[in-house]
Amino acid sequence: MAKVWVYAEVGPDGPHPASLELLTKARSIADTVEAVALGPGATQTAVALGDHGAQTVFASDDPVYAEYLAQPAAHALVGLIEEHRPNMVLFATTYDSRDVAGRVQARTGSTLMSNATDVLSLDRVQTQIFGGATVVDVELSGPDPKLVLVRPKSFPAEPAGGTADVVEVNAEIPEDRKRARRAERHEEAAAGPKLEEARVVIAGGRGLQDPANFAILEELASAIGSAAVGATRAVVDAGWVPYSYQVGQTGKTVKPDVYIAVGISGATQHLVGMKGSKRIVAINKDPDAPIFKLADLGVVGDALKVVPKLIEEIKARKP
Amino acid sequence: MNLVVLVKYVPEPQGIPTLGEDFLVVREGVEGALDPGDEYAVEAALQLVEAHGGDVALVSMGPEGAMAALRRGLSMGADRGVLVTDPVLRGADILVTARVLAAAVRRGDYDLVLAGVESTDGSTGTLPMTVAELLEIPSATFARKVEVIDGSLRAERQTEAGYDVVESPLPALATVTGSAAEPRYPTLKGIMQSKQKPVEQLSVADLGLSTEDMESSQQVASVKAATVKGPGEVIEAGDEAASRIADILADAKVI
Numbered sequence: 242m243a244k245v246w247v248y249a250e251v252g253p254d255g256p257h258p259a260s261l262e263l264l265t266k267a268r269s270i271a272d273t274v275e276a277v278a279l280g281p282g283a284t285q286t287a288v289a290l291g292d293h294g295a296q297t298v299f300a301s302d303d304p305v306y307a308e309y310l311a312q313p314a315a316h317a318l319v320g321l322i323e324e325h326r327p328n329m330v331l332f333a334t335t336y337d338s339r340d341v342a343g344r345v346q347a348r349t350g351s352t353l354m355s356n357a358t359d360v361l362s363l364d365r366v367q368t369q370i371f372g373g374a375t376v377v378d379v380e381l382s383g384p385d386p387k388l389v390l391v392r393p394k395s396f397p398a399e400p401a402g403g404t405a406d407v408v409e410v411n412a413e414i415p416e417d418r419k420r421a422r423r424a425e426r427h428e429e430a431a432a433g434p435k436l437e438e439a440r441v442v443i444a445g446g447r448g449l450q451d452p453a454n455f456a457i458l459e460e461l462a463s464a465i466g467s468a469a470v471g472a473t474r475a476v477v478d479a480g481w482v483p484y485s486y487q488v489g490q491t492g493k494t495v496k497p498d499v500y501i502a503v504g505i506s507g508a509t510q511h512l513v514g515m516k517g518s519k520r521i522v523a524i525n526k527d528p529d530a531p532i533f534k535l536a537d538l539g540v541v542g543d544a545l546k547v548v549p550k551l552i553e554e555i556k557a558r559k560p
Numbered sequence: 561m562n563l564v565v566l567v568k569y570v571p572e573p574q575g576i577p578t579l580g581e582d583f584l585v586v587r588e589g590v591e592g593a594l595d596p597g598d599e600y601a602v603e604a605a606l607q608l609v610e611a612h613g614g615d616v617a618l619v620s621m622g623p624e625g626a627m628a629a630l631r632r633g634l635s636m637g638a639d640r641g642v643l644v645t646d647p648v649l650r651g652a653d654i655l656v657t658a659r660v661l662a663a664a665v666r667r668g669d670y671d672l673v674l675a676g677v678e679s680t681d682g683s684t685g686t687l688p689m690t691v692a693e694l695l696e697i698p699s700a701t702f703a704r705k706v707e708v709i710d711g712s713l714r715a716e717r718q719t720e721a722g723y724d725v726v727e728s729p730l731p732a733l734a735t736v737t738g739s740a741a742e743p744r745y746p747t748l749k750g751i752m753q754s755k756q757k758p759v760e761q762l763s764v765a766d767l768g769l770s771t772e773d774m775e776s777s778q779q780v781a782s783v784k785a786a787t788v789k790g791p792g793e794v795i796e797a798g799d800e801a802a803s804r805i806a807d808i809l810a811d812a813k814v815i
């Protein structure tokens with residue numbers, strides 16, 4: 242009997258939304274679907290996890306999992322894997338889960354597949370390379386459990402209406418695994434809707450030329466209303482905006498109704514984070530910019546001139 | 561303080577790599593370089609040594625051509641290099657790579673291991689963690705800043721909401737983002753000096769690993785082009801551009 246687990250990251254607002262997507266997928270490939278949730282608030286997530294198909298949730302509210310990076314969670318997860326022997330463990334591609342998955346692999350000696358965009362069966366996953374232009378099916382071999390990191394928003398989350406049994410995890414975490422400590426947390430997220438949830442995303446790149454020019458994107462976002470501002474890695478690395486703005490392979494995956502790319506070339510690593518958007522608009526002064534290949538509407542021109550006009554136009558249309 | 565930087569030689573870092581008939585990324589006979597993502601880690605290591613004293617060793621696994629990546633790091637200022645190269649490693653997956661790198665790192669003394677967040681060609685982003693677990697050391701990934709204060713690591717780790725300050729005793733491993741340090745260009749003197757710096761070339765047997773541990777557990781089954789929607793309309797930024805964009809927003813019922 243096939244058993245698939247979902248490692249459900251616990252956040253301040255409950256389970257990471259991608260864990261619900263993973264449970265939905267797990268239901269279609271296995272008859273036993275279970276979840277592991279570690280950290281303060283874990284037990285509470287069992288309601289949502291159960292609703293999305295987890296029959297059992299192995300949970301611990303122990304703060305050790307939030308206080309120390311990766312090592313305690315990996316230790317507990319390896320213990321559970323040895324005891325319950327799942328065939329596959331699915332993780333969402335987030336930094337915390339990635340760290341846990343990498344460590345688990347060292348202990349189980351099993352395969353670890355990153356950047357999966359679909360899980361086809363217990364030993365076959367799909368990934369997209371070259372900015373989504375090429376689809377690759379990969380066969381996984383070696384000892385169970387197969388470890389798979391799946392990109393968020395690869396499939397929808399659909400409730401199944403179940404309830405999970407909660408099994409409390411009482412892992413003893415050795416002192417030498419409590420090392421890298423989160424000493425401080427800083428929030429620098431922007432106001433307005435969250436990037437992953439906004440109906441419109443306006444993203445800026447190096448073509449904006451100066452960090453101060455990001456203000457026109459914020460202005461455009463507030464003229465539209467239900468819009469969030471994103472950015473490319475180039476400008477995040479340059480320190481123009483915080484990492485929480487980043488869209489792409491190393492950043493967030495967004496699928497808004499409208500995505501407006503402003504001064505963005507369209508590198509493959511950016512495209513994987515936004516190509517699922519319903520409508521794509523690009524403003525770039527280079528007619529050969531790769532972003533135009535993906536855009537429903539491309540505007541060749543200076544973003545610093547086009548955006549202010551667009552703000553005026555939207556204001557004029559609003560009653 | 562002894563620093564180790566994991567550096568990867570990647571084919572065509574600015575372009576799109578090619579897949580061979582065996583579905584592996586073509587790594588030989590194409591132009592390659594030190595992964596730009598790893599240059600940040602080399603730079604961060606050099607700055608730590610400039611502040612605290614010590615030595616920077618580069619460790620890489622790759623084809624013989626990967627020597628070019630080591631040379632680049634050495635000409636930036638690293639002290640020595642280790643290249644693990646072996647025909648059995650062709651097509652090595654990440655677990656194999658992690659075993660090899662951990663074994664190579666373990667041969668010397670180290671306080672801090674630095675790596676890039678993810679490689680330009682493989683982009684799995686998990687390899688450094690597997691290495692850290694094999695070495696049984698703590699880690700801070702995705703750091704936009706790394707410092708050593710009173711003999712401990714202090715890292716600013718980027719998060720979805722902002723950043724966390726992570727503190728860890730040494731030895732430890734950290735992966736750094738492009739914000740961590742602006743890589744220096746090698747000077748002519750640095751390039752000349754790099755030629756005298758020691759580079760050890762090792763095989764799998766030299767590391768005491770068995771070929772059994774070298775089996776890959778991922779095989780490409782098929783490759784096909786994705787169905788992509790064709791490009792839409794491209795217009796000049798004339799008078800009507802703003803209203804055309806607004807039409808799209810109106811059509812999506814967001815304004």
Ligand SMILES: Cc1cc2nc3c(=O)[nH]c(=O)nc-3n(C[C@H](O)[C@H](O)[C@H](O)COP(=O)(O)OP(=O)(O)OC[C@H]3O[C@@H](n4cnc5c(N)ncnc54)[C@H](O)[C@@H]3O)c2cc1C
Pocket residue numbers: 445446447448449450472473474475476487488489490491492493503504505506507508509510511514524525526527530542543544545597678679680683
């Ligand atoms: C492992 C890895 C992971 C990565 N992850 C990500 C990721 O998550 N997200 C991401 O975005 N990138 C990522 N990248 C980086 C990516 O490869 C590109 O470097 C980056 O997306 C480029 O950002 P950009 O479009 O802002 O800059 P550029 O490529 O420099 O493009 C700027 C564009 O602006 C245009 N322009 C200039 N002036 C104007 C003007 N006045 N008006 C209009 N247009 C103008 C130019 O024509 C150009 O097309 C990653 C790279 C690697 C190697």
Ligand SMILES: Nc1ncnc2c1ncn2[C@@H]1O[C@H](COP(=O)(O)O)[C@@H](O)[C@H]1O
Pocket residue numbers: 566567568569595597598601619620621622657661674675676677678679680682683684685686687688
């Ligand atoms: N073959 C390799 N040799 C040395 N370091 C590597 C190798 N592969 C990956 N790394 C290191 O691990 C980081 C993440 O790589 P990856 O897991 O492939 O995305 C890179 O930035 C390097 O620092």
